[in-house]
Amino acid sequence: MENKRSNAKWLLGIIGALVLIGGGLRLWVFQPYLIPSPSMEPGMAPGDHILVNRLSYRFWAPTRGDVVVFAFPKDIKRTFVKRVIAAEGETVELRDNKVFVNGKDIPEPYVKPGDYPPYGPEVVPEGKVFVLGDNRRESEDSREWGLLPKEYLLGKAWLVYYPLNRFRFISKAI
Template sequence: MERQKSKRKWILGIIGVVILIGGFLRWGVLQPYLIRQPSMEPGLASGDRIVVNRLAYRGWDPTRGDVVVFAFPKDLKRTFVKRVIAAEGETVELRDNKVFVNGDVIEEPYVKPGDYPPYGPEVVPAGKVFVLGDNRRESEDSREWGLLPREYLLGKALLVYYPFQRFRFFTI
């Protein structure tokens, strides 16, 4: 009898620890996010659900190609998803429907084809990043509201988990 009580306590303790760890991961480290706009098509469509690593930029710098979730600079209650195109110290320019970073064209196989206006050149200062949507014609991004302060970054996208047929991990 005493052995069963002890076993029950252990099982309840393990379940409690699993719930605590799951809650910490869900609310502290990994956070689900719903894509609501077409600005990241074709890679992310409206209705896609992604998982975001909220610790990604605590101690690490954002790098070119990262898909990031951030507080919108004009309304910090709203969140956006974009791609980091240039980090601090880099020079960014858009012309002839191509993106140049430090004078070199960057390969962007993820971009939805289409025309978009020129921008820059502009040097990204310390503490900021330049972000663009993959669907440049439908994206409100750094071209419109300026460089993104690094402290507005909420996390780095890890994977698409829904719809299931679109499941994939993020890569550049």
């Protein structure tokens, strides 16, 4: 009888530790977000649930291709999900339905086909990034409201976890 109580205490202790670790990870590292709009189609669709690594940009700078979650600069209570297209010191230009960074067109297999207006060229200053939605025709992004200050970055999108048939890790694809 004593052995069963001891095993039960160990099991409860392990479950408690897992709950604390999971809660800690959820609180300080991973944050769930919901994709509310079609701006990141086809890779992420409205209704997709994603996990975001909140520590990413405390240790590393955002780089081209990162899918980021950030506080919208015009209303910090709202969060947006977009892709970093150009980082500090890079020159970005959109023309002929292509994106050019430092004068070279970049491959973008993740972009939803369609026409979009020209932009730039513009040099991204220190402390900012240029972000675009993958669905350029239906995205409110740096073309409209300007370059994103890096202090608004909340984290790097890590995986789509729901719905289960769309489960996948989010890659840079650049």
